[in-house]
Amino acid sequence: MPIPGVAMTRRRLLGLAAASAGAAFSGPVLTGCSKDSSSGGGSTSLTFMNQSRGQVKALEKLVETYQKQTGVKVVIDSPGPSNFPAKLQAKSQSGDMPDIYSTLTLSEMIPYYKAGWALNLEPQLTGAWKPNFSPTALKLTTVKDGTVDGLGAGIYSAHWEIQTSGLLINTKSFESAGVDPKAPPAATDAWIEQLKAISQKSGNGAFLMASSLSPQFLLTHASNWLTDQEINATLAGTASWKSDGWRKGLQLLAELTAAGVIVNKALPGGNGDNPTVEKFFFNVQDTATIFDGSVAIGVARATAPDFTEYTSQGLPKATNGTQKARVSGGVGKGACINPKGKNVDAALKFVQWLTEPEQAKVFVDMVGLIPANPQVKESDVPAQVAGFASLVDTLQIVPTPFGADARTALISGVQGLVLKEKNVDQVLEEMDTAQKRAK
Amino acid sequence: MTARSLEGVVLPRARATARRGSPLARRRALMAYVFLFPAVILLAVFTLVPFVQAIVLSFQDWDGVSAGTSYVGLANYKFVLHDTVFWSSMRNVLIFGAAGFLIGNALSLGMAMAVNRVHHGKAFFRTAFYLPGVFSVVVIGMMFSWLLAPNAGILNRMLGSVGLSGLQHNWLEDPATALPAVAAVFLWYHWGFGFILYLAGLQDMPVELYEAASLDGARGWATFRYVTWPELLPVTAIVSLLTLLGALQVFGTVQVLTNGGPADHTMVPTLRIYEEAFTNRRFGSAAAMSVIFGGALVLLAVLHLWFSRRKR
Numbered sequence: 001m002p003i004p005g006v007a008m009t010r011r012r013l014l015g016l017a018a019a020s021a022g023a024a025f026s027g028p029v030l031t032g033c034s035k036d037s038s039s040g041g042g043s044t045s046l047t048f049m050n051q052s053r054g055q056v057k058a059l060e061k062l063v064e065t066y067q068k069q070t071g072v073k074v075v076i077d078s079p080g081p082s083n084f085p086a087k088l089q090a091k092s093q094s095g096d097m098p099d100i101y102s103t104l105t106l107s108e109m110i111p112y113y114k115a116g117w118a119l120n121l122e123p124q125l126t127g128a129w130k131p132n133f134s135p136t137a138l139k140l141t142t143v144k145d146g147t148v149d150g151l152g153a154g155i156y157s158a159h160w161e162i163q164t165s166g167l168l169i170n171t172k173s174f175e176s177a178g179v180d181p182k183a184p185p186a187a188t189d190a191w192i193e194q195l196k197a198i199s200q201k202s203g204n205g206a207f208l209m210a211s212s213l214s215p216q217f218l219l220t221h222a223s224n225w226l227t228d229q230e231i232n233a234t235l236a237g238t239a240s241w242k243s244d245g246w247r248k249g250l251q252l253l254a255e256l257t258a259a260g261v262i263v264n265k266a267l268p269g270g271n272g273d274n275p276t277v278e279k280f281f282f283n284v285q286d287t288a289t290i291f292d293g294s295v296a297i298g299v300a301r302a303t304a305p306d307f308t309e310y311t312s313q314g315l316p317k318a319t320n321g322t323q324k325a326r327v328s329g330g331v332g333k334g335a336c337i338n339p340k341g342k343n344v345d346a347a348l349k350f351v352q353w354l355t356e357p358e359q360a361k362v363f364v365d366m367v368g369l370i371p372a373n374p375q376v377k378e379s380d381v382p383a384q385v386a387g388f389a390s391l392v393d394t395l396q397i398v399p400t401p402f403g404a405d406a407r408t409a410l411i412s413g414v415q416g417l418v419l420k421e422k423n424v425d426q427v428l429e430e431m432d433t434a435q436k437r438a439k
Numbered sequence: 440m441t442a443r444s445l446e447g448v449v450l451p452r453a454r455a456t457a458r459r460g461s462p463l464a465r466r467r468a469l470m471a472y473v474f475l476f477p478a479v480i481l482l483a484v485f486t487l488v489p490f491v492q493a494i495v496l497s498f499q500d501w502d503g504v505s506a507g508t509s510y511v512g513l514a515n516y517k518f519v520l521h522d523t524v525f526w527s528s529m530r531n532v533l534i535f536g537a538a539g540f541l542i543g544n545a546l547s548l549g550m551a552m553a554v555n556r557v558h559h560g561k562a563f564f565r566t567a568f569y570l571p572g573v574f575s576v577v578v579i580g581m582m583f584s585w586l587l588a589p590n591a592g593i594l595n596r597m598l599g600s601v602g603l604s605g606l607q608h609n610w611l612e613d614p615a616t617a618l619p620a621v622a623a624v625f626l627w628y629h630w631g632f633g634f635i636l637y638l639a640g641l642q643d644m645p646v647e648l649y650e651a652a653s654l655d656g657a658r659g660w661a662t663f664r665y666v667t668w669p670e671l672l673p674v675t676a677i678v679s680l681l682t683l684l685g686a687l688q689v690f691g692t693v694q695v696l697t698n699g700g701p702a703d704h705t706m707v708p709t710l711r712i713y714e715e716a717f718t719n720r721r722f723g724s725a726a727a728m729s730v731i732f733g734g735a736l737v738l739l740a741v742l743h744l745w746f747s748r749r750k751r
Contacts, residue, residue: 086717092504111504111720204590211700264589266612270698286590404719412524415702419614422702437521 051102054298107401120154159334173288205263210273219328222249224321294388297368312387496726515727539686547633580695640674676747
């Protein structure tokens with residue numbers, strides 16, 4: 001029944017339809033043309049897109065201090081570690097890149113560097129800013145000419161953290177199994193014996209690692225037989241993954257599987273694999289040892305602040321190694337500056353401020369990281385980080401990043417290895433094939 | 440051309456609809472096109488253009504960030520043809536499809552028939568059975584992650600507490616149980632949709648047909664075979680098509696529960712495409728996978744509709 005006074009005439013209907021069409025068109029157009037609200041107002045406002053969940057609180061505290069000191073507002077946008085890569089990629093496509101954004105691994109960042117989304121900081125880093133970075137940190141961030149096709153030499157990110165990888169040990173679990181957590185095993189044989197003892201006590205294994213960390217695990221253990229040059233040659237595709245050094249490196253995982261010490265007899269996989277492993281260690285506390293990066297300490301402080309009964313140490317050296325073992329790691333959290341942003345100078349000043357000793361100390365205190373700034377005293381580093389920090393001098397210097405294809409093949413392969421569906425040679429063969437196919 | 444009213448009075452259809460080609464019919468058609476115009480534009484912008492772009496991209500090399508792309512001919516398709524993970528994901532998704540199509544449909548139909556027979560509490564069952572489908576896939580994923588977790592998981596704890604610790608299992612990380620477990624979660628999440636449609640179809644069925652069948656001596660199975668099933672065929676066609684396509688396009692459930700693991704045992708094409716694009720940064724080969732997978736889905740949908748029409 002028509003409502004009196006609002007009868008739908010043809011003209012009215014056509015008008016309504018035209019208005020709908022107009023709204024459909026004008027909506028996106030107007031939205032696209034709208035002025036960025038963050039750039040409005042008189043004061044400078046910067047956006048920092050942060051990947052780390054462990055450093056959010058420290059960053060929020062620091063930007064508050066920075067605003068009080070300079071009047072510059074820095075908005076921290078933390079989409080979370082899993083969503084960060086996709087969100088950053090979407091922003092690069094929409095041309096809406098933040099002023100500052102977290103760096104990921106070099107292989108993940110190369111497209112952004114090539115596309116001109118990161119300011120080359122090398123000219124600044126050779127001046128007054130240089131003392132805020134240890135020589136190792138600078139060496140690890142320097143892209144040399146010819147290392148990456150289509151990318152010029154330079155330093156495209158500034159880091160306030162150095163990252164090493166090794167073992168986190170639940171001291172209570174060790175002690176309850178009669179194993180002294182303060183006495184690191186001499187070599188992998190002794191380590192496996194320790195893990196067997198703890199497994200007997202727990203009834204469900206003693207060691208866990210996220211599949212996504214298998215590249216670091218392999219790089220670290222294979223360094224018992226391979227030099228940095230040999231490792232780099234394989235990553236660059238000029239040497240094979242099927243060499244003896246890699247075989248022996250991966251064999252450790254097969255030995256851990258055979259010893260029955262892997263928790264739940266499987267390695268977690270997928271985007272959330274490392275958070276899952278960290279949850280078992282820090283929150284549920286039912287896993288005695290995990291292989292992780294030093295950044296895990298920050299996660300622990302954010303998600304399980306009351307749990308402190310753990311220590312860190314390096315992966316034990318190989319029983320029959322021919323080289324001095326070196327740890328896989330690199331620079332940890334840091335930032336890139338968007339050179340196409342509206343406030344490049346202000347962004348640079350903020351990142352420079354962020355890497356100064358006072359701010360580095362805040363990161364160390366709140367996050368428990370290994371500082372890239374050499375002016376922070378060793379005694380300031382928390383006890384849990386000490387084991388990871390002691391590995392900084394043994395970091396591998398390998399300029400070529402781990403390729404995505406070999407990495408994907410390894411991540412899938414180690415899961416199959418622990419499930420006893422594949423052997424070491426099959427995994428290495430798949431890595432070799434994947435790397436060649438991608439080339 | 441006549442239309443029949445409820446009382447059986449025959450009405451000339453010309454009185455109800457304007458004659459084709461008449462000015463009134465032309466004006467009505469024009470008005471319909473005007474109303475459809477915004478939808479067509481939106482369809483073109485958000486469906487057709489991306490679809491064509493995906494096909495073009497499948498012949499290009501792009502890392503997702505660079506401003507430029509280069510044509511690589513059929514290289515992406517060759518790459519996909521040799522991608523064992525993609526083809527094993529196609530095999531896995533067939534299992535999801537079969538589970539959704541056979542078990543999902545059977546469950547939906549069976550429960551709809553059961554609920555249709557009850558006299559009290561029909562609204563309760565309707566709501567309760569449809570409820571899982573209301574939740575976000577992330578909520579469902581997290582819920583079942585906790586339920587099926589190996590150590591602190593509710594299922595394993597329950598098994599342990601009733602003396603069945605021998606049945607405790609690492610449900611989502613054992614290749615033998617990972618795929619069935621994820622498929623079961625998917626079914627639990629989605630079967631309510633089919634159930635509601637089947638129930639609506641059953642409630643719409645004329646009682647006279649059942650009365651006639653009863654007078655002819657038809658019992659349970661015969662009634663279902665010769666009355667219920669033929670009358671439900673249109674509903675079955677659409678429910679089975681939607682559940683089949685939904686199962687083949689499964690993404691969220693797998694991503695949250697296993698992310699394709701362990702060792703790619705639960706990998707599905709949608710997840711593989713996502714991984715290829717956003718993890719490996721090869722949007723060209725991801726687009727080639729999308730074209731192959733999308734083409735297979737279209738083919739399957741066309742075949743299904745053709746088969747359903749033939750059966751009717």
